[in-house]
Amino acid sequence: MKATTSETRTAGRPRDRRIDEAVIAATRELLATEGYAGLSLAAVATRSGTNTPAIYRRWESKAHLVHEAVFPESLATGLPSTGDLRTDVEALVRGSALLFSDPVARAALPGLLSDLVPHPELHRELMDQLWVSRIGEVQQLLDDATAKGRVRRGVRADHLLNIIGGSALLAVLTPGQTVLDEAWINSICTLALEGITT
Template sequence: MVAESKAPLGRPRDPRVDAAALRATRELLCELGYADTTIDRIARRARVSRTAIYRRWPSKALIVHEAVFPPADNRLHVAACGNLETDLRELVTGAVALFGRPEVVAALPGLMADAAADERLRQAFRAGLEASAGNELARLLDEARSRGEVRSGVTAGTLMHLVAGTLLVRAVAWGTDELDPLADELSDLLLHACRG
């Protein structure tokens, strides 16, 4: 009996195609906005075929999501210093910077509209938030709780929703004006919520 091969069929995917398509998507979002960033334009800018795009991303929303929230780039990490206030401020400042990037601001209104009817996109959003802010907040809260800095009943999930919800609404409705004061105010609110 011959063992079945586990090797994938066909040629391996070229990572340069992925990189070119994602770069083209970010550029077009900043130049044209979400509505006018199309698969045709992405393919032309990246100098790849539409088929190459669709083979990797089955919809415009999914390529845009990966372009503006690349898995390796949107992980918030805080080098915890042992002080809840300092750690929360660092995390919120990183989240504000992430949501303040021009390509993110350009993409969010369209992504939010498309997410209403696209379960895969909602799952991608959820997974990205949990892998970045959710996991990091859980770690910081566990450490702060062991030091007696966090009251009972405070969960990382609720804090993550407060941060992400605030930043989504801010980016969609107001853009990136005056983000620095927002980071300070949001950090103060989270700290108050943690301490009660």
């Protein structure tokens, strides 16, 4: 979506990746210091050494820019399946903790989630990066464990991912700055495993 939109606007002219990288870096820096509400594309342009038209040629809105700065496409990586149920579930929990512990993500999420309402395609892309893209491989993990008698029949990957990712997201959005540390990881991992195992 991000590349398609901007490439359509600049058909026949390759994007300068140096500008992209400078804008992304400036966006992350400003999110950390100003928060989502205080972030302006004019400030991003000034800090990155470009101009707002150049930014709008690449990202159609502030929400699209922040989405790419905080949740790059590289997030949609495969699950490192080890064959050990606890190890693989812990990897999912740890990955969520790492993602949502990022100060930039914490600063961006409340405002970004609100601004996703008029951009359903961007909302779908974010959900795909964080959860949907992993449903197939997590379901295979669960099915394999079910065949070995370790997981109850009928356990769905989307439910497990919602519990893990939703717990991390809620921790970020709840006042009080919950720390997604080893104790949190172990607690969520135990709750998830006790909920699905035989």
